[in-house]
Amino acid sequence: MKTNPGRFFEDYRLGETIHHAVPRTISGGERALYHALYPARHAVYSSDEFAHGLGLSTAPVDDLMAFHIVFGKTVPDISLNAIANLGYAEGRWMQPVHVGDTLRSESTVIGLKENSNGKSGVVYVRTKGLNQRDEVVLEYVRWVMVRKNRPDAPAPGAAVPQLAPVVVPEAFVIPRRLHFTRYDFQLAGEPHRLGDYEIGEKIDHVDGVTIEEAEHMMATRLWQNTAKVHFDATFREDGRRLIYGGHVISLARALSFNGLANAQMIVALNAGTHANPCFAGDTVRAWSEVLDKSETSAPGVGALRLRLVAVKHGAPQFALKGADGKYLPEVLLDLDYWALVPV
Amino acid sequence: MKTNPGRFFEDYRLGETIHHAVPRTISGGERALYHALYPARHAVYSSDEFAHGLGLSTAPVDDLMAFHIVFGKTVPDISLNAIANLGYAEGRWMQPVHVGDTLRSESTVIGLKENSNGKSGVVYVRTKGLNQRDEVVLEYVRWVMVRKNRPDAPAPGAAVPQLAPVVVPEAFVIPRRLHFTRYDFQLAGEPHRLGDYEIGEKIDHVDGVTIEEAEHMMATRLWQNTAKVHFDATFREDGRRLIYGGHVISLARALSFNGLANAQMIVALNAGTHANPCFAGDTVRAWSEVLDKSETSAPGVGALRLRLVAVKHGAPQFALKGADGKYLPEVLLDLDYWALVPV
Amino acid sequence: MKTNPGRFFEDYRLGETIHHAVPRTISGGERALYHALYPARHAVYSSDEFAHGLGLSTAPVDDLMAFHIVFGKTVPDISLNAIANLGYAEGRWMQPVHVGDTLRSESTVIGLKENSNGKSGVVYVRTKGLNQRDEVVLEYVRWVMVRKNRPDAPAPGAAVPQLAPVVVPEAFVIPRRLHFTRYDFQLAGEPHRLGDYEIGEKIDHVDGVTIEEAEHMMATRLWQNTAKVHFDATFREDGRRLIYGGHVISLARALSFNGLANAQMIVALNAGTHANPCFAGDTVRAWSEVLDKSETSAPGVGALRLRLVAVKHGAPQFALKGADGKYLPEVLLDLDYWALVPV
Known part of the structure; x- marks a missing residue:
């Protein structure tokens, strides 16, 4: 075969x-498509000039x-x-x-x-x-x-790796020459610094996006992800195409601009769960929780550890888990990451 | 907050x-997306070679x-x-x-x-x-x-600016080194020069485009326009997403290629009204009226003042306003602009 | 007019x-959009490094x-x-x-x-x-x-050209400096060489894609194809937009990666028939048949003559024509082309 x-x-x-x-x-084409598919506005990815002002050659x-x-x-x-x-x-x-x-x-x-x-x-x-x-x-x-x-194939011996529950700040690899010493808060869109966020603080990112089939398929194809379930409406019995979990991650991250405009670069991914499937027609909203804060070795650069939660429209505010410890049915994503923020 | x-x-x-x-x-990505989202064919934006032949470095x-x-x-x-x-x-x-x-x-x-x-x-x-x-x-x-x-907030004192009803040709800023002296009408797609258009002439641009949700949302996101009403199907009571007025402007302008292929560059915007809301599923058509003509200081470059009207399918030909002076319900856009045309 | x-x-x-x-x-924008609109994965178009390894300057x-x-x-x-x-x-x-x-x-x-x-x-x-x-x-x-x-216009005298039923390998124009002598099968995605394919062999490409209106319209617009029937839902009596035949060609070719990952570049098109119309909502699958094989003058470069057939979901495997010699109603495309393959 x-x-x-x-x-x-x-x-x-x-x-x-x-x-x-x-x-x-x-190429610049992938970048433009990213901006067309997600409401992405973090300035470091949007402007060569802004990125240059932070010590980078151009916008990554x-x-x-x-x-x-x-x-x-x-x-x-x-x-x-x-x-x-x-x-x-x-x-x-x-x-x-x-x-x-x-x-x-x-x-x-x-x-x-x-x-x-x-x-x-x-x-x-x-x-x-x-x-x-x-x-x-x-x-x-x-x-x-x-x-x-x-089913009768012999299984390899069980080996479950020990995985760190969180990436510690000492393990961060900060981009070479990155600094936030001349950070332009006005161009970035918000005035909030590392010190303005409190551990435990929750932010409702307010905006919502209703997803279309064409959008999530174009995104997923762009990543050359070939999983049939995202593209073929005949694959699932219910005739629905399952949206690539990464599409929800990018959508939620982009929505989090509103309240986290200065959480510019992602430096570590601690954990992530695709709690429930997402389908075209769903209106996705997002909220974040500040889990931790840290300094880094780069000038002016701090880090926020954030929980980013994507939910479907109609979810209770800051919806996450029920009394049984299970994710509520409206929760799509629970992501735990570190982002770099001006101190 | x-x-x-x-x-x-x-x-x-x-x-x-x-x-x-x-x-x-x-980047070139935004340009390619513009061509994917609108039936844009004006040659100066499409070809570096064509633009170079008009005195520009590359296609803007x-x-x-x-x-x-x-x-x-x-x-x-x-x-x-x-x-x-x-x-x-x-x-x-x-x-x-x-x-x-x-x-x-x-x-x-x-x-x-x-x-x-x-x-x-x-x-x-x-x-x-x-x-x-x-x-x-x-x-x-x-x-x-x-x-x-x-409602009880004190209002600032009223101050309504005096605005020019039209940008006069003397105020045009023609791109440096632009000339239409070796303009290639064949590559541009139509033979019509400034002198071929009469003031009062109306042009039905014939073609129509039925709009999809994914298209107008991708366009509007690409411009990093964050207005909720364009993206969130739960925002309006009727469950419909309002299409960004600028999407209709670009769509109508692109449709106007058919009859105005040589109206290459927009030099001024005199006025514009989004007469009625536009929604996915609408089939948009366009017509233009020549409002005025002018020479310019650049070699071979004239200007047409054009009314560009976008209408929904089914509108009477050259639909605009009713006897009451109000826009007909099928009219989406009434735009008044100047474009540069070979003399 | x-x-x-x-x-x-x-x-x-x-x-x-x-x-x-x-x-x-x-620009790179068109390339990125091609990857977003089709599940295209042939490595020579995807990676400058891979293309360079085959003697090309960058990825075409x-x-x-x-x-x-x-x-x-x-x-x-x-x-x-x-x-x-x-x-x-x-x-x-x-x-x-x-x-x-x-x-x-x-x-x-x-x-x-x-x-x-x-x-x-x-x-x-x-x-x-x-x-x-x-x-x-x-x-x-x-x-x-x-x-x-x-109807009464005089018709020009009939003149039907003699057309070659197939482009013979001697007529191929192989890209300058192209060679497959250091071809990386692992990065390309499959191990199969020219010698691994047999004339008469059929390959079911397995994957399917359900087409959305926004996708085929964006693709067709990107090629500045202005045929009304692809864009205007009011044009046909049944209110459906006919999908540009070339969209189906690209979709089927991209799907054929799965089994023909090394059929890297198209060198000739022998024949092609758009057997039945395609509409949004159709789930498209593809199969190929090896029609012929050839060496070429370029080092390590052979050629496969392939029949590429696009069908709608539900078609019998390797569906093509009925007993009456006519295409089955589920067949969308029957394309006959030559592609370059490592020997």
Whole structure:
């Protein structure tokens, strides 16, 4: 057979590294599309002049765009037969990605655990995105539940990796020469500094966006993510296309501009859960909670640890979990990340 | 509160200048998206070679794209609490915008007048778009009706600016080195020169476009216009998203290629009215009327003053106003502008 | 009348060359949009690094994008009054198109034949796409059935060109310096070489895409194709917008990555039929058949002659024609082309 059936749980080996296909050179076109698909307004990604004023050569592409491009390449090898995308950890952005860079991805299998039903198992991979100079631009761990092809296939021995519950500030890789010493709050859109945010503070980002099929498919295709469920209305029994979880991440992050305009660059991803599926027609809103704050080694640059929650319209304010500890049905995303903020 | 509630009528002061947030660097991506979202075919924006033949360095971005980017930045400060966008005047394009330019916007409050009901007022602003060299690339006056936050807030004294009913040709700023002396009518698509158009002549542009939600939202997002009503289907009681008036302007202007292919560059905006709201599913058509003609100081370059009217499918030909002087319900846009045309 | 009514059958003259309007400069934006609109993953178009490794300067734009841009310019002169797009032949890609190139088109009328009903006729044109150096980047013959304006107009004498049933490998123009001697199969996504494909082999490309109105309209507009039937929901009696046949070609070609990832560049188009109309909401799948194989003069570069068939969801596997020799109603496209493949 010439076509790719995807890998099944029994096809993974602990420690193997998979070199994913189809490198991608990024142009201004991807940046413009990102701005057309999401209400993204963080100034460092929008203006070469603003980025230059922070010590960068030009405006990098949105950190989440880099994430999606790296992630998309892993889909044919990791999640084509996935039942669920279970979580993320230890994500770090190692250097900004600029127009002209060519990205590729590789993933190392760092954990495998068969489910007790014998029909599937959990695969843990550490994925790295590399540029044309073979420098790592970002890395993250994710784990997915993957079907077995043959229920009687022998399962590899269980190995569950120890993952850090949070990326500590000492592990941040701040972009070279980045500083917020001449940060222009007026051009950035809000006056709030690190010191203006309190741990525990919650911010309702107010705005909402109703999603169309064409938009989430164009976004997901742009990342060369090939998962059938996002594109083929005949794939699910209910005739609905499931929206790529990363689309919701980017949408929520963009909405969070309103209240977090100065949370300019994402430096680490601590954890993330796609709590409920999202479909076209849903109106998505977002709220954030300040989980922690930190200084960094770069001049004028602090960091906010933020919980970013995407919800469907109609959710109670700051909706998250019910008394049973489970996510409320209106919650789409619960993301835990660090962003760089002027002190 | 960290999020932006927008300004209310009582928050404006006559003479103040607001520096709008989020500068934007333009790439070929924005240009390609403009061509994907509108049936734009004017050759000067489409081909570097054609533009070079007219004395320009490369093809500038569409003049309306520059307008939308400048306009979009003003929305969070000017029209977030607007009830209606009432009008435009004294618009001038001061120099072409090219790929690589970074635009920002600032608006000066030039007029304020409370409505007699005491619940709202009209704010007049003169907005300038500036590039990375702090040169003005375009400017225009617009006035919007803005809600008051507190009905009892004291209103500033009424001050209504005197606005020119039309930009006179002496005030045009023709792009440096522009000439139409070796204009290629074949590549441009039509043979018609300035002299071929008669004042009073009306042109039915024939073609129609049925608008989709994804298209107008992508366009409006691309301009970083954040007005909720364009994106959030839960915002209006009828569950419909209002289409950004500028989307209709660009659509009508692009449709006007058929009959006005040589009306290459917009040099001034005299007036404009969004006569009725536009929604996804509407099929938009356009017609133009030649209002005036003029020579200019540039070699071979004349100017046509044009009324550009966008209507919904089913409107009577050249539909505009009823016997009562009010716009017919099928009329979406009545725009009055000057464009440069070969003599 | 200032607007373009299009040409009718009686307006064409054998041997005349029509220089089509509106040249177009291509940027990274068009490339990004191509990746957003189609699930395109062939590595040579995606990565400058990969293309450089094959002897090219940078990643060219997708060969079909070049085709669509050249084709789109011909629509106002050739097919505005077309009843049907009947066929293609003798298509050759003469050199890769890169970001920064400016394309224009010209068509020579090589055949004319009135239909027996006297109401229409078939127009054969050889169309060339040229770049800013006046080099031909691609050429093809197509023939369309065009309405007469006046049934009593005298028809030109019948002249039907002799067209090659297939472009022979000796006629291929392989891109200068192209070689597949250090071809990276891992980055390309599949291990299959020329020798791994058998003549007569059929490949079901597995994946499906459900098309949205916004997507096909954005694509078709991007090629500056102005045919009303693609954009105006009021144009057809059934209120449906007909999808540009080229959209289906690009969609099917992109889907064929899964099984033909190494069929990197299109070098010739032998024939093509748009067997049935396609509409938004259709879920499109694709299959291919290996029709022939060949060596080429370039190091490591072979060629596969492929039949690419696009079908609607629900079609029988490898659906093509019925016992009556007619295309099955689920078949959208039957395309015959040559692609370059590593030996």
